[in-house]
Amino acid sequence: MHAWPASEVPALPGKGRDLQIHDTATQGTITLAPGPVARIYVCGITPYDATHIGHAATYNAFDLVQRVWLDTKRQVHYVQNVTDVDDPLLERALRDGHDWTELAERETALFREDMTALRMLPPQHYIGAVEAIPGIVPLVERLRDAGAAYELDGDVYFSVESDANFGKVSNLDAQAMRLLSAERGGDPDRPGKKNPLDPMLWMAARPGEPSWDGGSLGRGRPGWHIECVAIALDHLGMGFDIQGGGSDLAFPHHEMGASHAQVLTGEFPMAKAYVHAGMVALHGEKMSKSKGNLVFVSALRRAGVDPAAIRLALLSHHYRADWEWTDSVLAEAVARLERWRAAVSRPDGLPADALVEEVREALSRDLDAPAALAAVDRWVDAQNASDGDDESAPGLVSRTVDALLGVAL
Template sequence: MHAWPASEVPALPGKGRDLTIHDTATGGPVTLDPGPVARIYVCGITPYDATHIGHAATYNAFDLVQRVWLDTKRQVHYVQNVTDVDDPLLERAARDNVDWVSLAEQETTLFREDMTALRMLPPRHYIGAVEAIPGIVPLVERLRDSGAAYELDGDVYFSVEADPHFGGVANLDAAAMRLLSAERGGDPDRPGKKNPLDPMLWMAAREGEPSWDGASLGRGRPGWHIECVAIALDHLGMGFDVQGGGSDLAFPHHEMGASHAQALTGEFPMAKAYVHAGMVGLDGHKMSKSRGNLVFVSTLRREGVDPAAIRLALLSHHYRADWEWTDQVLQDALARLERWRAAVSRPDGPSAETLVDEIREALADDLDAPSALLAVDRWAALQEERGGTDEGAPGVVSRAVDALMGVAL
């Protein structure tokens, strides 16, 4: 599966700071020192509907991670998946009487277009769950054969007790985990499971649903968590730098994925930092496809909203914060974009040397994009009030905002 085209990242003078970021597993900040190649895995979409602002906020956060690393003169090995077969996709296709494969392809194409418009840097590897199945089957067999998994009426379940570190990502108690498992795709009440929290690794073929050859597992399709594990281990290996996604993925998805990988390899941890973006709400509730309270990136673009303004709206909130999308958020972003473009359109201006440092410092400090925006606001205000004599300053500001925040002025 192909990703989307990369926008050029301007080179800046000097070198950025190492990234300190909040790690869900430890509950505090960690300073990452990835070496010459930083490795990041971000969980992708289930393509049964268009990209909404909540998705965009998550991918914006991890785009910033990439940009901070690139500014430290590192390479970035970024991997993202597409869950292109799953119950919600099949249910939507059945509801709309369309082919599930065509629906997945259509929405993945739209996602690529949205990411391109928003200047999100593409992954080096963009892998669909279906294309990963040949690599998933042997992992499930290994877990079963080692005793870390078991069969139940033809399905294969992972035993959470096989990983002594289980529970160390989201750090939730058993009651909270059971509740979230039921809400987020698990089946804690199924009779016969060794532990209610045990997640499915391989679902035996169901009538009327797609299935694939699973060798000794029989025909079926993979569970949700093992898909990302197979892709991450194949392309990044254990101990990669950042496992990323929305905060709703901390449990069960990232918790279970870490345990799968750790049971398979005997190594710990799967990722050095588990990083989670906050949820975006609308009308008092988290944006979700099930509730239908969505603002789509593609709809805003069709209405003529500049993608740079959408990006500024996302950047105006700290990535870990839960926040509400409103018309005022967008209007503020549009006004900011207009001020910034006016400021960099002049032939000269106030010195921007300290501004670049301010942006770097803010983003290296747990991706503090709102502080970075305020730094640019201050420079733009000086430009408007009294201008300056530095002929290179507007160009430096324009390149810094593009390189570090993905906003083209």
């Protein structure tokens, strides 16, 4: 599966700062100092509907991570999956009378278009669950053969008790885990499971549903968590720098994935930092496909909204915050974009070297994009109130905003 084209990232003078990031597992801020190549895995979409603002906010956060690392003169090895076979996708295809593969391909293509328009840097490896199945089956067989998995009516489950470090990603108690498992794709009440929290690794073929050859597992399809584990281990290995996604993935998805990987490899932890973006609401409720309260990036683009303004709207909220999308959020972003473009369109301006460092400093502190925007606002206000004579300043500001914030002026 191919990703989307990359926009050029301008080089800035000097060098950026190492990233301090909030780690869900330790519940504190840690400083990441990767080697020459920084490694990040971000969980991708289940493509049964278009990209909404909640998706965009999550991918914007991890785009900032990439930009901070690139500014430190590192390379970035970024991997993202597409869950192109799963119950929600099959249910939507059945409801609407569509072929599930065509639905997945169409929505994935639209996602690529949205990411390109928003100038999100693409992953080096963009892998679908279906194409990952040949690598998933051996991992499930290994877990089963090691006694870390068991069969139940043809399905294969992972035993969470096989991982001594289970629970160290989300830090939730058993009761909270059970409630979230039921809400987020698990089946804690299924009779016969050794532990209600045990997640499915391999689902035996169901009538009328797609299935693949699972070797000794029989025909079926993979569970949600093992999909990402197989892709991450294949392309990044253990101990990569960041496992990322929305805050609703901390449990069960990232918790279960970490346990799968740790049992498979005998190493801990799977990732140095577990980083989670906040949720975006609309009309007082979290945006979700199940509720249908969505603002689609593609719909905004069709309505003539500049993607740079959409991106500024996302950047105006800290990535870990839960916030609400409103007309005023977008209007403020449109107005900010106009002010910034007007300020950098002048032939000269106030020196901007200090601004570069302010933006770097803000983003290095747990991706504080609102502080970075405020720094640019101050330069713009000063630029509009005075007559600077630095001919290089407007260009440097434009390159800084492009390189570090992904906004083209």
